[in-house]
Amino acid sequence: MSKHFQVLVIGGGTAGIMVSSMLKKKNSEIEIGLIEPAETHYYQPAWTLVGANTYNFEKTGRPMSxxxxxxxxxxxxxxxTFEPELNKVITKNGNEFTYDYLVVVPGLKIAPEMVEGLQEAMDKGVVCSNYTNPKHxxxxxxxxxxxxxxxxxxxTPIKCGGAPQKIMYLAEDYFKKNGLRDKTDVVFALPSASIFGVKIIADTLMxxxxxxxxxxxxFHKLVKVDADKKIAWYEIDKDLSAGGCVxxxxxxxxxxxxxxxxxxKDVKVTKDGDRYGVHFDMMHLAPPQCAPDFVRNSPLAxxxxxxxxxxxxxxxxKFDNIFSFGDVSNLPTxxxxxxxxxxxPVAVANILKMVEAKTLSTKEYSGYTSxxxxxxxxKMVLAxxxxxxxxxxxxxxxxxPMLLSDSSKEHWRLWMLKKYGLPYLYWNKMMKGIEV
Structure with a gap:
């Protein structure tokens, strides 16, 4: 089978649905094909709340159709397979689709295989992750x-860099409410030198x-998980030549x-050469993440x-008629x-201008993220x-109205935004191609 589209979109996640909706809204005549195998579309930002039993998992999914x-x-x-010189994409079934413009937004791949032992440990026993199974x-x-x-x-880069610590703060609250806090050490191990990359937010979080x-x-780089012994092994990713580093x-x-x-906190740690094994009674992690194989091994990467x-x-x-953004792109945000x-909105303006005049619009993306x-x-902070x-x-x-306070500081109004405002914005505005 072979078919041609003016615009071919790869991916039915946040980026794929929003770009398709907005393109259609602004030009109803445009012919769009969307390649996406999944039957269900998930609002993943709520999975943090699912993991802490304050949001219903079933409400995070809707039929892709x-x-x-x-x-x-x-x-x-x-x-x-991408064949950009021929404006062609080939599917696993061997069907070929050609395009005038291609939008590559398939999201990223959860890659537990990048850490030894993690595939065997993920979502079993006391090793859990909101990224894969928030109910667990x-x-x-x-x-x-x-x-x-x-x-x-x-x-590795991950979707929503703050998610690994959000669940920690909620868990600590839960332990306190259930009389477990006095017998619990909460440990956060991360590879960077700072808890967050924006200073005003890092100060609040500290x-x-x-x-x-x-x-x-x-500076703790996770290299191995031993699920049976309940040990997470780390290498210290800091220059040791300056001495110190105890x-x-x-x-x-x-x-x-x-x-x-x-x-x-003097939790149990086993040392083995240059590795430090932190013993745990429960572990929540964001697994390593990378671009999907079909993207990583393509001429687009x-x-x-x-x-x-x-x-x-x-x-x-390299290819003027190809656009990409969201999690799969190398945008430095x-x-x-x-x-x-x-x-x-920037990508849509540029695609429509290319369709009309083979040139880009004047719209540019500033790197905004939150x-x-x-x-x-x-309680919540909005970075x-x-x-x-x-x-x-x-x-x-x-x-x-919940955003009338300083969003760099904790506030219950921001929690209301997270739990009610943002899901509303997502389903009723973003997914319908409305610029917000």
Whole structure:
């Protein structure tokens, strides 16, 4: 089978549905094909709340058929091969689709195989992840009886960089409410040197860490998970040539490298060569993530595996009639739905201008993204920033009365935005191609 479309979209996630809807809204005549094998579309930002039993998992999914805009041809297949010189995409079934313009937005791939032992450990027993099975996260929290609660994130880019710590703050709240906090050490191990890349937000989050008495271990790169022994193995990703770098107190806390250990807790750690094994009684992690194989091994990918695009226009750096944004692109910003909300209008303006005049529009993307950082039941901070990591609140969100306070500080109003406002915005505006 072979078919031609003016615009061919790969991916039926946030980016794929929003771009298809907005293109149709602005030009009802445009012929669009959408390649997406999944039957269900999930609103994944709510999975953090599902994992803490404050949102219904069933409400996060809707049939894909209910979201694909009228007049868009749904191709229920897996894209497999790109032939950009021939303006062609071949699916796993061997069907060929040609296009005038291609939009590559299939999202990213969860890749537990990048950490030894993680595939065997994921979503079983006391190892859980909101990224893959938030209902299991809640079961894990419910069954936890105290000990070391370890939260961690990988050293790859991930969707919603704040998600690994949001569930930690909610879990700590849950432990407190259920009389477990006194017998629990909460540990957050992460590969970076800072808890968040925007200073004003990092300062707020470190206040939360202090209030909740959490041990943060920086420069910790997860390399192996031993599910049977309940040990997470890390390498310390810090330049050791300068000396120092003492990561275990061994009875002498004064000798600790404070860049690595913040609010040290003497949890059980086994040392093996250059590796440190943190023993845990429950572990929540964001698994490593990467571009899907069919993208990573294609002519569209940069060396990193992500699709190579211009950071302001989202046009491919080599093929003028290809655009990409969202999680699969190499745009140097956080991979969030909020970023897509601002990327789609720019991409649509550029595609429509290309269709009309073979040139780009004047619209540019500033790198805006936001991360709603839940810091407990009924509390949230909204990190909004651009490519330069400037804190940059979005005036359009001021339509929500809960955003009249300083969003860099914790507030119950922001929690209301997370739980009610943003899902409404997603289903009723973004998915319908309305610029917000």
């Amino acid at each position: 209910s979201l694909i805009p009228k007049g868009v041809s749904w191709i229920k297949e897996f894209a497999e 996260t809640w079961e894990t929290l419910k069954n936890f009886k105290g000990g070391t609660a370890l939260f961690t994130q990988p050293n 206040d939360v860490v202090d209030r909740k008495d959490i041990n943060v271990r920086f 990561t275990l107190a061994d009875g002498d806390e004064a000798s600790l490298d404070r860049d690595i250990q913040y609010n040290y 940069a060396e990193t595996g992500w699709v190579s695009v211009n950071s302001k226009t989202m046009q491919h750096t 956080s991979k969030t739905g909020a970023a897509i909300r601002k990327q789609v 991360c709603p950082l839940v810091t407990g039941y009924g 909004e920033f651009d490519y330069e990591k400037n804190f940059m609140p979005d005036p359009k969100l001021k339509q929500f």
